[in-house]
Amino acid sequence: MNPVPLVAAAVCPHPPMIVPELAGAAAPELDDLRTAADAAVTRLLDTRPDCLVVLGGGAATSWLIPPATGSFRPWGLDLTVPLVPGMAGEKERLPPAVTVGAWLLGRQPGAARAGVRIVGLQARAEATRAELARLADQVHEYRPRVALLVMGDGSACRGPKSPGYHDPRAEAYDDGVARALAGADGDALLGLDPGLSAELKVAGRAPWQVLAGAARAAGGDWRGELRHYSAPYGVAYFVASWERS
Secondary structure: OOOOOEEEEEEEOOOHHHOHHHHHHHHHHHHHHHHHHHHHHHHHHHOOOOEEEEEEEEOOOEEEOOOEEEEOHHHOOOOEEEOEOOEOOOOEEOOHHHHHHHHHHHOOOOOOOEEEEEEEOOOOHHHHHHHHHHHHHHHHOOOOOEEEEEEOOOOOOOOOOOOOOOOOOHHHHHHHHHHHHHOOOHHHHHOOOHHHHHHOOOOOHHHHHHHHHHHHHHOOOEEEEEEEEEOOOOOOEEEEEEEEO
16 A cells, blocks of 8 residues: 655545525524634645645545535535635535535635545444555545545534433543544544444534545654634534644
8 A cells, every 4th residue: 555645634624514505694603603614724725735635534445536526405505615726616526515615715726636535423433443544545646745634523412402412421422532632643543443433423424534545554653732622612623733743
């Protein structure tokens, strides 16, 4: 397996409500999250990668390249976003998690060439390592420096009004993810249990594990910065940046 030439990563959540036009009067509630996500993506692009790969969960594992477009119509907003700003096209349809990632990229000038790696939500750690191997082989063919925009929410069981109702295990799970992202602790992320993650309705577990494996395969020391951690609607949202030490 070729080592993934990873230079940096940003971790962001994917609530559709992050789009102000969709949130309406509630938009200010996510101002801090939006600001943190913008800062993480800006920092990611500042590393000047040759290729930007957006990782997100989906029903099945696949690889997409531009032109690809996502839409917020399922949430009642007539807004489409291309994976690469200025490169519209209907060749491929982005899943919800990556659609939010494309929207975040569209807020930044000069985004790098982008591709998408969609990781099946139920993929176990061994499968995510296999995806890492395929990702390494694919990006190695044409680009030497890769950055990852990793899209994923934490548990959806933080309180009785959360999408998954209350689960007393959720807060401890999310706190552990927050520590792992803050410390660039790939071992902790690779150790996340797929069964528990599914029970807590965690959308980010598989993409986070691909990130952890990519950092491990790239070698060297990594530092993390946790820019945001909250659960305003009963779903945990994390924003983090990873870079080489």
